Structure formats: C-alpha cells, structure tokens
Amino acid sequence: MTAFTLLLYIALALGSQILLGVAYALLWRPSPLVPKAQPEPLRAAGAWSGLRAFRVASRSYEDAAQTQCSFYLEPVDGLALPAYQPGQFLTFHLVPAAAPGAPAGSITRCYSLSERPAPDHYRVTIKRVAAPAEPAGLPAGAASNYFHDHVHAGDTLHLRAPAGHFYLDTGAHTPVVLIAGGIGITPMMSMLRWCAQHQPQRLVHLYYGVRNSAEHAYKAALEDMATRLPHLQLHVVYSKPLAQDTFAIDYRHRGHVDLALLKQTLPHGAQQFYICGPAAMMESLVPGLTEWGVAAADIHFEAFGPATVRLSAAEPPSQEAAVPISVQFQRSGRTLAWSGKPSNLLDFAEAHGIAVESGCRSGSCGSCVSTIVSGAVDYASPPDFDLAPGQCLLCVGRPRNALTLDA
Numbered sequence: 001m002t003a004f005t006l007l008l009y010i011a012l013a014l015g016s017q018i019l020l021g022v023a024y025a026l027l028w029r030p031s032p033l034v035p036k037a038q039p040e041p042l043r044a045a046g047a048w049s050g051l052r053a054f055r056v057a058s059r060s061y062e063d064a065a066q067t068q069c070s071f072y073l074e075p076v077d078g079l080a081l082p083a084y085q086p087g088q089f090l091t092f093h094l095v096p097a098a099a100p101g102a103p104a105g106s107i108t109r110c111y112s113l114s115e116r117p118a119p120d121h122y123r124v125t126i127k128r129v130a131a132p133a134e135p136a137g138l139p140a141g142a143a144s145n146y147f148h149d150h151v152h153a154g155d156t157l158h159l160r161a162p163a164g165h166f167y168l169d170t171g172a173h174t175p176v177v178l179i180a181g182g183i184g185i186t187p188m189m190s191m192l193r194w195c196a197q198h199q200p201q202r203l204v205h206l207y208y209g210v211r212n213s214a215e216h217a218y219k220a221a222l223e224d225m226a227t228r229l230p231h232l233q234l235h236v237v238y239s240k241p242l243a244q245d246t247f248a249i250d251y252r253h254r255g256h257v258d259l260a261l262l263k264q265t266l267p268h269g270a271q272q273f274y275i276c277g278p279a280a281m282m283e284s285l286v287p288g289l290t291e292w293g294v295a296a297a298d299i300h301f302e303a304f305g306p307a308t309v310r311l312s313a314a315e316p317p318s319q320e321a322a323v324p325i326s327v328q329f330q331r332s333g334r335t336l337a338w339s340g341k342p343s344n345l346l347d348f349a350e351a352h353g354i355a356v357e358s359g360c361r362s363g364s365c366g367s368c369v370s371t372i373v374s375g376a377v378d379y380a381s382p383p384d385f386d387l388a389p390g391q392c393l394l395c396v397g398r399p400r401n402a403l404t405l406d407a
C-alpha cells in the first residue's frame with residue numbers, strides 16, 4: 001500500500017465517522033418516555049416509567065390443549081421499544097370490569113417475555129389457570145382466564161416496562177443449562193432464542209418438563225431449533241405421556257426434571273443454571289444443585305408465584321421469631337404481634353382483616369409496596385421489584401424488629 005492510499009483510507013474513515021456523527025445528531029430525538037435516571041439492571045435500558053398502552057396485534061395458542069396462548073403486543077405510541085434482557089418480565093395492570101363475566105376491580109400480574117428482544121413488539125405467553133380441585137367452589141385464575149377469554153387482537157392493555165433480575169448472562173460464553181417446568185418455559189424461550197441469534201456457538205442444554213404432548217408448548221419451534229442448532233441439547237421430559245406420545249420422538253425422558261436426570265445427562269464442567277418452574281420443582285432442584293457442588297453464583301431461578309426456595313438443603317428454614325414482634329399498620333390503626341406466621345407481612349395483614357393491595361405475591365410487581373416508618377424488613381432472597389430506600393414489599397417481607405408501616 002502506498003503512502004497516498006494509506007492517507008486516502010484514513011481520510012475516508014474519518015469522513016464516515018464525521019458523517020455518522022452528523023446523521024446521528026440530526027436524527028436522534030430524546031424519547032419522551034425515557035425517564036431521567038433508571039436503576040440498573042432491574043429495568044431494561046430506556047424503560048418508561050409507569051404504564052404504557054399497547055395494542056394486541058395478534059394471539060395464538062402454543063400447545064395442542066390450547067391452555068397456553070401467546071399475545072403479541074405493539075406500543076400504541078409507535079415508538080421503539082427498549083431492548084430487555086432475555087428472561088425479564090412485563091407487569092400488566094388489567095382493568096377488566098368492562099367485559100361481561102370478567103372479574104371486578106383491577107388486577108396486576110407479571111408475565112415473562114417469551115421471545116428474544118425485538119424493537120417493535122413484545123410477546124408474552126399465558127397459561128390458563130384452572131380453579132383448584134379442592135376445596136370446591138374457588139374461582140379460576142382471574143388474570144389468566146381474562147386474557148384467554150376476553151383479550152383479542154385490537155384490544156389495548158397497559159403495562160410497565162420490562163424488569164426483573166432473572167435474565168441470561170449475555171456477556172458470558174459458559175455453557176448454559178435452562179430448566180423449565182410447565183409454563184416456566186417462557187423466559188427460557190427468550191434466552192434460547194437470544195442465544196440462537198447472538199451466540200450460536202454457546203452450548204445450551206434445555207430441560208423442559210411437562211405432562212405430555214397436549215401441554216408441550218412451542219413443540220414445533222423447539223424441535224426445529226434442535227435440528228438446526230448443533231449446540232442445543234433438547235431434553236423434553238414427560239411425566240404422563242399420552243398413548244399416542246412416542247418416546248425418543250415426542251419426548252426424550254419419562255418422569256420429572258430432577259437432580260438424578262441432570263447428573264445422568266449433563267457433561268462435567270462449568271455451567272450456568274437458569275431454573276423456572278412450579279414451587280415443588282424449584283424448592284428441590286435449587287438446593288439440590290448447590291449440594292451437587294454448583295456455585296451459588298451459577299444458579300439463577302425465578303418462581304412464578306409464592307415459593308420458598310433455599311439455596312442449600314442444609315440451610316435451615318427461616319427461623320420463627322423468638323418473641324412476638326410488634327407490627328404497627330399505622331393507617332389502619334392496628335398494632336399486632338407477629339410470631340413468625342404467616343411467613344410474610346402480606347398474609348399476616350390479610351389474616352387480620354387489613355386490606356393491602358397485591359398482585360404477584362412473589363416480590364415482582366410492586367403492588368404491595370409500603371413505606372417503613374420505623375424498623376426493618378428482611379427477605380429470604382432479594383425481591384425482583386426495585387425498591388426505593390425506606391420502602392418494603394409486604395408479600396415477601398418479614399419484620400426484623402419492631403416495625404411501623406404506613407399501611
């Protein structure tokens with residue numbers, strides 16, 4: 001290369017930088033939705049404050065039984081969406097009273113994003129929650145049934161920005177083990193799709209436990225990815241296969257996703273674990289992994305509802321308070337003695353007839369936030385919701401000492 005050619009390259013490179021800079025300065029407009037300061041990493045970069053209106057672009061079932069339905073959501077304002085971390089969730093504020101047969105009042109619920117980030121839409125996948133078999137007469141799940149029965153293309157929903165601590169470490173290249181039970185597959189789909197696009201060389205083991213092919217969500221999509229991606233190891237586990245379900249075709253293991261299966265099938269070596277499933281699965285698997293020798297820093301988990309997940313089976317369950325602790329609900333004018341049960345302040349307040357707003361009951365949505373007037377509140381593990389100083393979450397909090405709440 002002559003000196004002249006070299007100089008020409010440098011000039012062109014500098015010129016393109018300048019042109020880019022000028023274009024950026026001309027085209028960039030600050031979004032009115034971007035708040036001044038966002039706590040990181042709990043909320044997605046560029047996240048909006050409060051609620052934002054989204055239109056349901058379409059919906060489609062993900063399983064043969066039609067109990068899991070995906071909703072595709074586009075922002076009504078048409079502005080670009082912040083890129084969330086694969087594994088994060090959205091918080092919906094539903095006001096369903098207008099629909100006949102819908103539950104009265106507003107409902108707040110969280111739903112994981114079930115796709116890799118896209119600038120123009122979000123997707124969540126919602127499982128219809130039936131009423132418990134016993135005791136008879138209890139209502140079916142309010143929000144999930146409302147979504148399935150009353151939310152259609154063209155409807156408007158209001159939601160908070162993507163949030164949550166449970167997300168893939170996208171900076172690492174360590175092999176990743178995604179473990180999903182039932183609808184816990186949703187954040188794993190987001191992580192898996194992200195890896196497929198951005199880290200196709202990263203080894204991913206996906207363990208997905210469901211009853212049978214009727215409830216097997218994203219079946220075709222998962223099978224397609226397993227064929228195309230040489231670094232994906234797909235372990236579908238059926239607990240109650242149907243007569244027509246074929247071993248080694250529809251599913252790879254029979255039973256449950258448990259430690260024994262992981263020990264049999266996972267190669268030795270460093271791995272990052274991400275787990276999301278029913279309470280029983282999480283409560284056994286998370287301490288089981290630490291007992292197996294997996295470092296606590298490599299075990300990430302999220303419960304979709306109340307669950308008592310301890311990192312180690314050897315770790316004793318949270319102690320009951322030695323003496324009753326005084327808890328004052330200032331606005332309700334009640335002072336009560338807490339002796340360790342119920343295990344969280346929300347259940348405790350409700351058991352004494354004190355009405356407190358709630359949503360997820362697992363520290364994610366922020367509905368039960370309260371201001372601490374005096375005293376302190378402890379959590380078994382840090383809640384997902386981003387608390388301001390002096391605030392606490394009643395649904396996962398326990399009083400550490402004499403407590404006065406603005407509730």
Ligand SMILES: Cc1cc2nc3c(=O)[nH]c(=O)nc-3n(C[C@H](O)[C@H](O)[C@H](O)COP(=O)(O)OP(=O)(O)OC[C@H]3O[C@@H](n4cnc5c(N)ncnc54)[C@H](O)[C@@H]3O)c2cc1C
Pocket residue numbers: 089109110111112113124125126127128129130131132138139140141142143144145164183186187302303304305360362364
């Ligand atoms: C971070 C996070 C992410 C999540 N992601 C997803 C996701 O991707 N997909 C998904 O489907 N879900 C997800 N969930 C769960 C979701 O938020 C809801 O909890 C779920 O849809 C159930 O809500 P619901 O309003 O339908 O049921 P609820 O009305 O909350 O009822 C829950 C259960 O309690 C029963 N019940 C009702 N009344 C009573 C009563 N008086 N006594 C006893 N039981 C009663 C209901 O029949 C039902 O079985 C997530 C949760 C969290 C916290």
Ligand code: FES
Pocket residue numbers: 357358359360361362363364365366367368369385393394395396
């Ligand atoms: S009810 Fe959702 S954070 Fe407490």
